[in-house]
Amino acid sequence: MSAILDIADLTVEFPTRREIFVAVDGASLTVEPGEIHGLxxxxxxxxxxxxxxxxxxxxxxxxxxxxxxxxxxxxxxxRDRAAMRSLRGREISMIFQDPLTSLNPLFTIREQLTETIKTHLSVTDAEAHERAHDLLARVGIPEPEIRLDQYPHQFSGGMRQHVVIALALCSEPDVIIADEPTTALDVSIQAKILDLIRELANERQVGVILITHDMGVIADTTDRVTVMHQGKVVETGATRLVLGKPSHPYTKSLIAAVPRPNVKLHRFPLISYDGRTTEFRINDLARNWSRPDTVSAKPLFEIGGLTKRFLQKRSFIPSRRQYLVAVNNVRFDIRQGEVFGIVGEWGPENPLSHA
Ligand SMILES: Nc1ncnc2c1ncn2[C@@H]1O[C@H](COP(=O)(O)OP(=O)(O)OP(=O)(O)O)[C@@H](O)[C@H]1O
Ligand SMILES: [Mg+2]
Structure with missing residues (x-):
């Protein structure tokens, strides 16, 4: 199969007053239709x-x-920027790590989706609206009809990232560059986003470059992988082969740093980073985590029965109003010296309630 995107011997420089900084130094990689290429x-x-x-x-x-x-x-x-601008978004779309870079806080999701659809495809208003609805449903946003008329701030972070993927799909691109699309998200949403990207590659034959720090994501999601170190490609090949039999010492150190459920590590392996060496001992970390002597018995503040609802459907008749219950009667307290964690899944399935 022939590559849809072919990057050959690419060098990118940032000239500064003192020197020319070479950020990418002769890097090559190709992406085929339907392939997820990890970087x-x-x-x-x-x-x-x-x-x-x-x-x-x-x-x-x-x-x-x-x-x-x-x-x-x-x-x-x-090509110059103007020529690229017309290509960008139509044939190649980018998904950034922070969804707020791609979403405009002042417009509803419907406005942003239909605007992008109409920029790239010749469709009527009605078709654009229908497409926007389908795309939102396609990326797994429940009740797209209600959600379409909301603003980005009314979505959770994970849902916003789904919307950004919908936005990237508006023009039916052949290539998607996803730059750390899941780094800011918890593991369950991360898995959903990666499944969605996998589906797009399989069903629509989109070629994807998936940029990540995470070797676990590389192992689970990508077909091929390119490993970069200080601007240079040090290794590239089928993910199975590169992970199974890495040839470059840097790739070996990346793989060694991934904790495996079946191997009990007493220490994280050494990784040299920026010339310095960082070493973590798991035992030390565990000791720090529990620190019973520094945690005070007295609560610093207490949350009792906290509930937060967002109005979803307006009505003059109070009993017909519908609310999304974002937080439902939550209680906890936080003590001095304590690090308090809140963990959970994303919230699109939150229950709706009436007044
Ligand atoms: N606008 C810029 N001006 C000057 N140097 C830059 C600029 N953008 C990036 N660089 C430099 O280029 C190098 C590569 O940066 P890049 O953002 O591609 O890294 P990255 O691999 O994406 O890292 P991360 O995993 O942290 O996102 C860095 O040393 C960075 O400081
Ligand atoms: Mg980056």
């Missing part, structure tokens, strides 16, 4: 810079100093 590496390795270069979103004075980017064999890397 992994430490912070600062150049992963997002590759995404920005493909999307022509490099911040000035950043520039592509060498190599080519091809979309279906056609070179797109030399």
């Amino acid at each position: 992994v590496g430490e912070s600062g390795a150049g992963k997002s810079t590759i995404g920005a270069a493909v999307m022509a979103l490099l911040e000035r004075p950043g520039r592509i100093a060498g190599g080519t980017i091809r979309l279906r064999k056609e070179i797109i890397s030399g």
Whole structure:
């Protein structure tokens, strides 16, 4: 099968007053239709810079100093921003880590979806509305009819990321670049988003570049993987092969750092990072977590029977009003010296209630 996106020998530079900083140094990778290609590496390795270069979103004075980017064999890397803008979003969409970068707080989800649909596809208003509804349902947002007319702030963080995926799908792109789409989310929503991306690749033959720090995500979701270190590609290949038999020491250290359920680690393996070496002992961490002597017996503050509802359906008749119950009669207290964790799944299935 031939590649839909072909990045060959790409070099990206950021000139500074003192030197030219090479953020991406001769990197090559290809994405085929229906494939999820993982891009992994430490912070600062150049992963997002590759995404920005493909999307022509490099911040000035950043520039592509060498190599080519091809979309279906056609070179797109030399094009100016205006030409790229028309491609961007139509044939290639980007999903950013923070959904608020992609959503405008001043417009409803319906307005943002229909606007994007109409920019890229020649459809009537009614068709655009229908499509927006379908897309929201497609990405698993319950009650899309109600949700469409809400604003981004009325969604939870995980749901917003689903909306961003819906937004990325408006133009029926052939390539999606997902830059850490799940890093800010809890594991159960992370799994839902990754399943959705997998479905898109399988059903619509979208080619996906999935940028992540997380080797677990790479193992579970990607078909091929490219490992980057300090701007360079150090290893690339079928995920199964690279994870099963890594050849580069950096890849080995990344894999060794993933905790496995069947292996009991007494320490996290050493990973050298930024020239310094960080070492964690699990026992020390566990000791710090419990710290019984520093936690006071007296509550610092107490939450008793906290309930928060959001009005979903207005009506003059109070008994016909419908509310979404976001927090239902929650009690807890927090003591001095204590680190208090709140954990849970995302909330689209929250119950609706009447007044
Ligand atoms: N606008 C910019 N100006 C100057 N340097 C930049 C700019 N954007 C990125 N860089 C540098 O390029 C290098 C690669 O950054 P990039 O954002 O691609 O890393 P990354 O692999 O995505 O890291 P992370 O996992 O933390 O997101 C970094 O050293 C960064 O400081
Ligand atoms: Mg990044």
